[in-house]
Amino acid sequence: MSIPPPPGPHQPQEPQGQQYPQAPQYQQGPYYGMPYQPWGQGYGSFNRPAPVNGFAIASLVTGILCFVPAVGLVLGLIALSQIKKRGERGKGMAIAGSVLSSVGLALWAVTLSTGAASDFWEGFKEGARDNSSLSLEKGECFDSPGGMEGFTYDVESVPCVGRHDGEVFAVVEMPGGSFPGDDKVTEVADDKCYALQGSYALDAWALPDTVDVYYLTPTRQSWRLGDREITCVFGHTDGRSGLTGSLRNDETTLDADQVVYLKAADVLNTAMDSAPAEEYVEDDLPGHKAWAGRVADALTEQAGMLRDHRWPARAEKPVGDLVEDLEAARKEWALAAEAADVDAFYEHYDTGYELIVPEQSVTARKALGLATTPPSYGDSGDGSDSGGGDAGIEV
Template identity: 65%
Template sequence: MPAYQPWAQGYHPHNHPAPVNGLAIASLVLGVLCCLPGVGLVLGLAGLRQIRRRGERGTGLAVGGAALSGTGLVLWAVLIATGGASALWHGFEDGARGGRTLALTEGECFDTPGGALSGDTYDVHRVSCAGAHDGEVFATVTLPGGSYPGDDAVGDTADERCWSLQDGYAMDGWAVPRDVDVYYLTPTEDGWAAGDREITCVFGNTAEGEDLTGSLRNDETVLDPDQVAYLKAAHVLNAALDTAPDAEYVEDDLPGHRAWAGRVSAALGEQARMLRAHDWPARARGPVAALAADLDKARAQWAKAARAGDADAFYEHYDTGFDLIDPSLGVPARRALGLATTVPADDDGSDASVQV
C-alpha cells in the first residue's frame, strides 16, 4: 500500500475542495480599494454567475465585492457631481509634491504656521491683503526641467530672479516700508521629483514673526498712466546704478568704474528722453521739466567720469554727478503726480541714492 505525506488538518490526500472563483476575489479587492468601483461591481456579478454554473466557492466574496464596489461607485458619482473629486485629487497631488501645498499666485497674501518665512514651509493659509498677514506674493518663476540642480543652485536662482522682479510689482520703491524684505519659497528635492518647478517670490517683514498690513502692490493695475510713465523712466537709472563693479574703491578697478559711469550716463540720457516724451498733466509739466534738466547736467558729469584718466579725475566728476541725482530732486515731480514723497533711507540712515 503506498505511503502518503500527512496533510494538515486531517484531510485525506484525495479530498480536493472546490476552487475559489477568481472574479469573486478580484471584485472584493477592488471593492476594498475603491479604485475602480465600476469594474469591481461587474466582476462581482460575473463571479456570482460563474459560481452557480461551475459549483465554485466564493459567493460571500463576490457579494461583498459587489456591495463595496456599488457603494464606491455611488460615492464617486456624488464627488464628481459636487466637485469633490477635483479637491480630492488635488489633495493627493499636494501630498505627492512632498507636502508642499502652496500653489500661491501673484497678488495673494497668506499666513504660515508659526508666522515664519524661514525654514521649511509645508502649508499656508490664504488671507486678505487688507489685514495683517505674513507674506504677499509678488511673482512666480517656473524653472526648467531636468534633474534637481541642488538646494544652493535653486536658492541662487530664486535670489537673483526675485530681486529683479520686485520692481515690476511694487514699481514705486519709495512706497515700500523699510521693514519689508524679499523672501522666496522654493521646491524641495522630493517636490522636484514630483514635478514641482515653481519659485514663489514673497514680500515679508524683516523682523521674523512680524506682520505686514495692506497690499504693497503698485503697478499698472493700481497706478495711473502718468505715474507708470514716471516710474518706468526712473527704473532705467536704477538698473544702471545697480551694475556698479564689485570693487568698492575706484583705485582697485578704474576700468570697471569707468564702464559703470558710462552705463549710468547712458541711462540718464534715456531717462530724460522718456520724461520729455510723455504728455504730462499741467500740474506736473514744470516739475518734470526741471528734473529732466538736472538729469542732463548729471549725464554730462557721469560721461566725463567714464573718460577719466585716473581715480582723482573720476572722483571729481562722479561726486558732482552723484549730487545731481540726489533723490530729493524728484520730490516735486512725485508730489505733482501723487506718488510717495518720503525719500527712503539706506541702512546707515542716509538718503537712498536712487530716483525711485
C-alpha cells in the first residue's frame, strides 16, 4: 500500500516522445550517475600476481552472511575445483566459505525443524503491518506526504483537532487466499466504504460538502506480507486541502435522543436509496411501484420508532409534527405502490414526496441539537433526511 516518493533532483529524466506507464519503483537514497568514464587499462603490469577466484570470494561472503548457506557451500566447492585447474588464489577463502556455509546450513535445518523460522516470518510480517498505513484504526486522523490522491507510501498519525489529510471511519478485513487483483480490491473497497460511512457519521447533514470518501487498499506486494485490510477514510474532495476537526458523530459523540432520531431517519434513507435504475417511471412502472412500497414500509417503521421514544420537552412537539407528516406521506406512497398507471403513480408520488423533503425535519433537528442545513443532493432527486457525496476517488 505504499508508493515511492516523488522523483528527486538526481533521478534520471525520461526520454522525450512516447511515454509508457511504469510500476512504482523503490530506491534507497538518491540516484547518482557516473559523470566520468573509468580509466582504461592502457599498460600491462610486470610480475602480475595470479587473480583471486571470484567464486571463492562469493563463497566467503555468502558463508559469512548465512542468508543462503547452501549456495555458499556450492560456490566454495566450485571455487576449489577452479583454483586447482587454473592456479588462481583464494583457496583459503573458498574453504572458509564452505565451512561457514555448512555451519549455517545446519543451523537452518535446526531452525526449520523447531518452527523458529515460521515464528520469525510471522514476526516480520507483523512488523511490516504495524509500520504501514494499514496500522491506522477507526477514529484516527493522519497526514499523507502526497495528499489523498494516487498512491501513498507512508502516513503519520496526527490529532484530529488540527489540520489533517484524512480521518479513518472504518477498517475492512478481506478474506485470505491469493491476491484477487487490483480491480477486485477496488470493487470491494467501493462497496464496503460507502456502506459503512453512515455508521461513523450518523448525521450526514453534519458532513461538509467538501468531504469525500477515500480508501487505502492492499497492493500485490503488501498482500504477500499478510496485508488484508481496506482502510476507509474521509478526506477533502480535492485531495489536498485537508480537514480540521473530527467528523465522527455516532453513539460515542451523540446523546441517546439524537441517536434514536438519526437511526429512524436512516430507515427511510435506505429505502429511498433503493430506487430503480430507470430514472423515468414510464420506463419501469413495476420497478417504481415496488420502490414506492418499500418507501411506504420504511415510513411506517420510522414513524413508529419516533412515536415510541420518550423525547425531551423541547422536542416533543417538533417530533410529533414530523410523525404526522411521515404518516400522511406513508398513505400516499402506499397508493403510488398500487397505482394502475403512470399518471396515478405521479399523482401520489408528488404529494408523498413533498411531505418528506429534508426541510420538513429542520424544526425537529433544531430542537434535538442536530445540524439544520440540508446537504446538497446534486441531481439525485433524493428526498431522504440524509445526504453524502458520491465521490469514489481512490488512494
